[in-house]
Amino acid sequence: MTPFTTLTGIAAPLPMANVDTDKIIPGRFLKTIERKGLGKSLFADMRYDDDGREKPDFVLNQEPYRRAEVLIAYENFGCGSSREHAPWALVDFGIRCVIAPDFADIFNNNCTKNGLLPVRLPHEVCERLMQQSRMGANARITVDLQRQVVIGADGEEHHFEVDPLRKERLLQGLDDIGETMRLSPAIDTYETRVRAERPWLEAIP
Structure with missing residues (x-):
């Protein structure tokens, strides 16, 4: 998974609330498990x-x-079904960050597992960022995950909150498998010790 540190890019305004996962990626495209x-x-x-x-x-x-690498929307983005294809489609298009007042919980979880950063900012801030984004390619937005700020095209900084564990995993580019693999030495040590202490477990079918 590509680490997310600081992103400066074009932001696309999507002035819609309740954008569900079927709008993000319609159900007829869910026949694949390829990202x-x-x-x-x-x-x-x-x-x-x-x-x-x-x-x-x-x-x-x-x-x-x-x-666009940033998408700005309104409330309840990613509601509806729990399909993980929604963040897959956003990331494959090139979107690395979605800014909205709030997100559906499952979609929010799926985002951070796939290198996509969901940023919660107040409605009025989203509105201002959308207005700035309509200025075109020169109106770039910066998202600094380490500092937890979004910097608008006007230079104003907007702080956002993020779960510390999810932040660290995004910064390191770790998904669930990557997080587990990081613990491989400890897992190997444990399994070696258990085999030595309880060799009879090997005989259990």
Whole structure:
């Protein structure tokens, strides 16, 4: 998993509340367990018409937001079903951070397990950041996880809270498997000691 430290990039405004996971990645695209390739289906029902052509009025079909690394939305982002494909699709598109007033709990958990940083900021701050993002490619937003601040295009800093354990895992680029593998020496030591102390366990089928 790619570590998340400091990100400076284009932010795409999505002025919508209650964006559920079916909007983020519609159910018909959940036939794969591969994380790659889902970015093209991100927000598919909003990005494409019935013939598969891009809708020019959707933000991610416009320049410079095709290259967005930050997405700004309103309340209850990621509600609905618990599909992990939602953060997979966002990350595959190139989004590394979503800023919103709040997130659905399961989506929030899935994000941090996949290198995607969910940042909670008050509605009025999200509104200001959206206004700045509409200035185009020059209006870049910086997200500094170590300092826990979002720096708007106007230079103003906005502090956000993050769980210390999740912060450390994002900074280190560790998912659940990576966290376990980091403990491999201790696990190996324990298993060696148990085999020596209780050799009869080896005989249990």
